[in-house]
Amino acid sequence: MNKILILFAHPRFEKSKINRALLTNVGQIYEVSLHDLYEEYPDFNVDIEREKELLRAQDIIVWHHPFYLYSAPALLKQWMDLVLEHGWAHGNRGNNLKDKLIFNVLTIGGTREAYAARGHNKFTIGEFLTPFEQTAALCKMTYLPPFAVHGTHLLTEKDLAGYARLYQTLLERLAQGTFEIETIRNYAYLNDWLAEETGATP
Amino acid sequence: MSASFLHDAVLYLAAAVFFVPVAKRLGMGSVLGYLIGGIIIGPFFLGFVGEEGKDIMHFAEFGVVMMLFLIGLELEPTAFWRMRKIIFGTGILQMGATTLLCSAALLSLGFPWRAAVACGLALSMSSTAIVMQTLREKGLTKTQSGRSSFAVLLFQDIAVIPILALLPLLASSGIPVSSAGHASSLTEGLPGWAQTLVLLAATNAVVLAGRFLFVPFLRFIARIRLRELFTAAALLIVIATADLMTIVGLSPALGTFLAGVVLANSEFRHELESDIEPFKGVLLGLFFIAVGASINFTLILANPFTVALLVFGLMAIKATVLFTTGKFSRLSFDQNMIFTLGLSQVGEFAFVLFAFISQLKILSAHWTDMMMGATAISMTVTPLLLLVNDRLVLPRFGTKESADAKEADIIDARDPVIIVGFGHFGSTVGRFLRANGVNAVILDNDSDRVDLLRKMGCNVHYGDATRVDILKNAGAAEARLLIAAIDSPETNLFLVNTIKKEFPHLKIMVRAKSRTDAYELIDAGVENIYRESLDTSVRLGIDALVALGFRKYSATRAGQNFIKYDEAALKKLAAHRHDQDAYIFNSRKQIELQEQLLTSDQEASPNLNDHAWDSESLKENISKEP
Numbered sequence: 001m002n003k004i005l006i007l008f009a010h011p012r013f014e015k016s017k018i019n020r021a022l023l024t025n026v027g028q029i030y031e032v033s034l035h036d037l038y039e040e041y042p043d044f045n046v047d048i049e050r051e052k053e054l055l056r057a058q059d060i061i062v063w064h065h066p067f068y069l070y071s072a073p074a075l076l077k078q079w080m081d082l083v084l085e086h087g088w089a090h091g092n093r094g095n096n097l098k099d100k101l102i103f104n105v106l107t108i109g110g111t112r113e114a115y116a117a118r119g120h121n122k123f124t125i126g127e128f129l130t131p132f133e134q135t136a137a138l139c140k141m142t143y144l145p146p147f148a149v150h151g152t153h154l155l156t157e158k159d160l161a162g163y164a165r166l167y168q169t170l171l172e173r174l175a176q177g178t179f180e181i182e183t184i185r186n187y188a189y190l191n192d193w194l195a196e197e198t199g200a201t202p
Numbered sequence: 203m204s205a206s207f208l209h210d211a212v213l214y215l216a217a218a219v220f221f222v223p224v225a226k227r228l229g230m231g232s233v234l235g236y237l238i239g240g241i242i243i244g245p246f247f248l249g250f251v252g253e254e255g256k257d258i259m260h261f262a263e264f265g266v267v268m269m270l271f272l273i274g275l276e277l278e279p280t281a282f283w284r285m286r287k288i289i290f291g292t293g294i295l296q297m298g299a300t301t302l303l304c305s306a307a308l309l310s311l312g313f314p315w316r317a318a319v320a321c322g323l324a325l326s327m328s329s330t331a332i333v334m335q336t337l338r339e340k341g342l343t344k345t346q347s348g349r350s351s352f353a354v355l356l357f358q359d360i361a362v363i364p365i366l367a368l369l370p371l372l373a374s375s376g377i378p379v380s381s382a383g384h385a386s387s388l389t390e391g392l393p394g395w396a397q398t399l400v401l402l403a404a405t406n407a408v409v410l411a412g413r414f415l416f417v418p419f420l421r422f423i424a425r426i427r428l429r430e431l432f433t434a435a436a437l438l439i440v441i442a443t444a445d446l447m448t449i450v451g452l453s454p455a456l457g458t459f460l461a462g463v464v465l466a467n468s469e470f471r472h473e474l475e476s477d478i479e480p481f482k483g484v485l486l487g488l489f490f491i492a493v494g495a496s497i498n499f500t501l502i503l504a505n506p507f508t509v510a511l512l513v514f515g516l517m518a519i520k521a522t523v524l525f526t527t528g529k530f531s532r533l534s535f536d537q538n539m540i541f542t543l544g545l546s547q548v549g550e551f552a553f554v555l556f557a558f559i560s561q562l563k564i565l566s567a568h569w570t571d572m573m574m575g576a577t578a579i580s581m582t583v584t585p586l587l588l589l590v591n592d593r594l595v596l597p598r599f600g601t602k603e604s605a606d607a608k609e610a611d612i613i614d615a616r617d618p619v620i621i622v623g624f625g626h627f628g629s630t631v632g633r634f635l636r637a638n639g640v641n642a643v644i645l646d647n648d649s650d651r652v653d654l655l656r657k658m659g660c661n662v663h664y665g666d667a668t669r670v671d672i673l674k675n676a677g678a679a680e681a682r683l684l685i686a687a688i689d690s691p692e693t694n695l696f697l698v699n700t701i702k703k704e705f706p707h708l709k710i711m712v713r714a715k716s717r718t719d720a721y722e723l724i725d726a727g728v729e730n731i732y733r734e735s736l737d738t739s740v741r742l743g744i745d746a747l748v749a750l751g752f753r754k755y756s757a758t759r760a761g762q763n764f765i766k767y768d769e770a771a772l773k774k775l776a777a778h779r780h781d782q783d784a785y786i787f788n789s790r791k792q793i794e795l796q797e798q799l800l801t802s803d804q805e806a807s808p809n810l811n812d813h814a815w816d817s818e819s820l821k822e823n824i825s826k827e828p
Binding site: 011012013042043060068075109153 | 755
């Protein structure tokens with residue numbers, strides 16, 4: 001079984017329906033722990049030692065955040081800058097995160113179609129996420145494709161419940177550990193892998 | 203209004219207005235200024251006032267009565283109860299020993315024992331007026347010496363009553379006496395038990411009236427919203443209480459003190475304080491002038507050695523007893539010196555007692571005059587002694603004004619920061635700076651605290667920070683930053699003005715207690731003002747929001763925004779403040795301020811307008827798209 005840590009960063013969680021839906025049931029999965037960064041560090045003063053301690057115990061790490069202006073909210077960047085230290089997370093002797101799995105969970109206002117070379121946003125989500133991907137690589141971690149909820153402004157109650165179920169399925173599947181990493185890495189989105197493997201769609 | 207009244211008023215006020223600033227400039231307290239003013243305009247020097255000085259003194263004694271009312275106002279019953287041990291412990295020790303020694307000394311001079319005992323009692327009194335005024339001016343009321351002085355003085359003020367009651371017993375029988383030296387007293391001619399009953403009834407009446415009569419009465423007056431009416435009401439309460447006490451033969455000072463204590467818990471405390479304060483100040487000044495003017499220099503010049511010996515002997519006895527009392531109360535040397543010298547004079551109650559003793563024919567008129575002269579001189583000498591102590595004794599034998607030499611080698615450049623006042627506010631700032639490698643120079647006037655800080659290796663200067671020479675010693679000329687963290691807003695303001703004038707290059711950061719203080723500081727041109735209640739209360743508010751289920755970050759951001767908004771509102775309202783009608787009550791002013799704030803809060807809604815990370819407008823846009 002894999003232990004999973006969700007690093008959740010949302011400055012206005014109380015106003016985000018989709019994220020409330022996504023996180024409602026994750027606590028029921030034994031292997032998953034939720035780390036609510038804006039609630040833990042409202043003053044941005046990240047406790048580095050505590051974070052390192054937390055990371056050490058995990059197998060899979062999730063950067064779960066809204067996709068603000070093609071990136072993450074400020075506190076998640078702050079967290080990365082402070083916690084992923086040279087000599088601990090990367091560099092010759094920085095092997096503490098080695099071989100752990102990591103990926104982004106995104107809530108995005110725009111549709112999936114808008115994120116393409118010919119689309120409104122010119123680039124794909126994968127392209128926008130390259131800083132995260134390379135950070136993971138620098139820390140000798142294995143980066144997986146993102147799990148994304150697109151078009152968040154237009155979701156119905158039914159959609160919300162569907163995505164919540166899907167997120168739960170994903171986490172359960174990853175916790176069980178019965179998957180081929182190389183297979184997963186072939187997909188653009190974890191959503192696609194789930195649809196193919198288990199037939200699960202929102 | 204007679205011309206002579208106006209003439210006298212001009213003389214006294216002019217003496218005050220001229221001599222007090224001069225005394226202040228020379229670093230002496232205001233008390234000394236008044237006393238010297240009195241001596242100069244008195245019969246011996248300029249002769250502007252003659253015998254009527256005595257009448258003025260009677261009138262001005264009311265300043266003492268008002269002062270006790272104010273002292274009572276500042277002393278809540280619970281605080282009084284907490285101090286009972288120190289009040290009675292030090293009080294009994296000081297009065298008992300002083301009376302005993304003075305009486306013995308007078309006996310050896312050939313006084314009859316009755317006179318010796320009566321004088322001993324009178325001489326054991328110290329001057330509440332001089333000591334409290336001086337301590338307050340020096341900002342020492344909250345130090346160990348301040349507390350001990352206050353305790354002893356309070357005990358003496360209370361003891362006046364039984365002494366007045368007991369003095370007739372010392373009179374040789376057969377002399378008709380009017381009780382307590384007051385012309386007409388209700389209790390006159392009543393048997394002892396009835397007198398006691400009347401006294402108890404009067405005391406209870408004051409306490410009950412304070413609870414059930416004064417407060418509703420003041421509420422009624424306050425609703426009429428005429429400032430002068432409230433002042434009149436406050437005066438009425440003080441004078442009526444004093445009158446009642448006089449009628450039943452009690453000390454009016456004690457009665458008003460009691461009324462003050464009872465009103466200390468009422469919502470009118472601050473209003474009463476600010477209303478009575480100016481009257482007290484002026485009357486007390488008048489009283490000191492009268493004391494100065496009443497010194498009978500003719501008598502003194504006729505018997506210079508006797509008077510000198512008397513003053514010296516008395517003060518030596520008093521000082522010895524006080525120093526021992528201070529030792530018993532475990533005062534440090536510095537504190538004990540202030541305590542000892544501060545209380546070494548014979549106080550204003552001695553005038554009352556001597557007048558009564560003379561009336562009872564216990565003491566001859568000649569000796570009464572001598573005693574009164576000695577009392578007045580000792581009162582004049584006290585501020586001088588304190589000055590000598592401050593400038594010559596303490597710097598040499600006590601806590602030194604400048605830091606040890608070895609401190610200077612460690613920090614070769616002068617420390618860039620001066621913190622003035624190291625109470626709970628200043629010490630937090632100091633500790634924070636120290637934790638970050640900035641060693642500030644600390645200025646404080648509590649010698650116990652200075653001693654402690656020295657032991658901890660801090661660079662501490664001891665003394666009154668409003669004095670330019672002490673500021674210079676602390677390195678104000680070279681420092682970059684001065685943090686004014688004194689508890690008293692008035693002192694802080696005074697300090698700010700001194701700095702602006704003498705050390706204009708220094709950046710000043712000032713602690714302010716309230717919005718009103720902040721306004722004063724803004725008027726004085728200070729830019730960096732820190733209201734001590736602002737950040738803490740907002741932090742509490744943030745935690746309250748979190749406790750109610752708000753997200754921590756949203757609450758934190760709301761708090762940050764609120765502080766920013768409130769600081770801006772402060773600057774804005776400070777400019778408009780002067781347009782207001784000046785004749786509104788203090789607390790009324792507070793409420794109007796609150797009202798103003800709440801209204802502008804509604805208009806600005808500093809947090810409800812926070813659109814951060816809000817996708818509402820985005821959503822609208824999307825839903826409009828086909």
